[in-house]
Amino acid sequence: EVQLVESGGDLVQPGESLRLSCGASGFSFSNYWMGWVRQAPGKLQWVATINEGGRDKYYVDSVKGRFTISRDNARNSLYLQMNSLKGEDTALYYCARIRGNIQLFDNWGQGTLVTVSS
Amino acid sequence: DIQMTQSPSTLSAFVGDRVTITCRASQSIGTWLAWLQQKPGKAPKLLIYKASNLESGVPSRFSGRGSGTEFTLTIDSLQPDDFATYYCQQYNTYSTFGQGTKVEIK
Numbered sequence: 561e562v563q564l565v566e567s568g569g570d571l572v573q574p575g576e577s578l579r580l581s582c583g584a585s586g587f588s589f590s591n592y593w594m595g596w597v598r599q600a601p602g603k604l605q606w607v608a609t610i611n612e613g614g615r616d617k618y619y620v621d622s623v624k625g626r627f628t629i630s631r632d633n634a635r636n637s638l639y640l641q642m643n644s645l646k647g648e649d650t651a652l653y654y655c656a657r658i659r660g661n662i663q664l665f666d667n668w669g670q671g672t673l674v675t676v677s678s
Numbered sequence: 679d680i681q682m683t684q685s686p687s688t689l690s691a692f693v694g695d696r697v698t699i700t701c702r703a704s705q706s707i708g709t710w711l712a713w714l715q716q717k718p719g720k721a722p723k724l725l726i727y728k729a730s731n732l733e734s735g736v737p738s739r740f741s742g743r744g745s746g747t748e749f750t751l752t753i754d755s756l757q758p759d760d761f762a763t764y765y766c767q768q769y770n771t772y773s774t775f776g777q778g779t780k781v782e783i784k
């Protein structure tokens with residue numbers, strides 16, 4: 561069974577940084593593209609994607625230059641480093657497995673909550 | 679950016695009804711469209727991919743159609759477990775989601 565477990569969400573002030581983690585199990589992690597999707601109340605937004613080897617990375621425009629996606633295949637883990645956080649980054653952040661090399665999210669974690677507020 | 683627009687935003691229906699949700703893309707996406715179901719407090723779940731392909735384990739009362747810019751999700755004989763919010767998602771160019779359609783009990 562595919563399992564994705566996110567952690568690292570917290571309440572932070574604007575301008576601060578946070579690192580999210582996602583532990584994967586039940587599948588061959590190193591063979592899959594992975595992504596982060598966030599959800600503000602009722603609204604889903606793709607955030608970032610990384611290929612199997614970690615070399616190719618893609619971001620939504622609103623986080624480019626502030627967020628960095630990375631992975632450690634030896635640890636079956638996905639990460640999202642978030643810097644210069646803004647109020648509009650407040651959301652539940654999901655880790656998701658991608659089918660093929662297209663942005664089809666076929667398995668999702670339960671999410672970790674990031675709140676950016678002073 | 680490709681914008682995805684769903685209608686209606688809310689749909690009230692009885693158990694046993696046939697319901698249809700529409701999703702329109704701001705430009706052609708071929709059949710690179712997925713439908714997801716989300717229940718309160720839970721993660722989204724993939725139901726349909728490539729516009730009309732049923733994900734493994736999803737009941738056959740769910741079906742998807744369309745190509746280009748207009749797509750539909752139909753649920754035949756709505757069941758109590760189907761009351762949820764449904765999202766369309768394009769994955770032709772990166773990924774964007776519709777705003778969701780909440781299916782409520784009438």
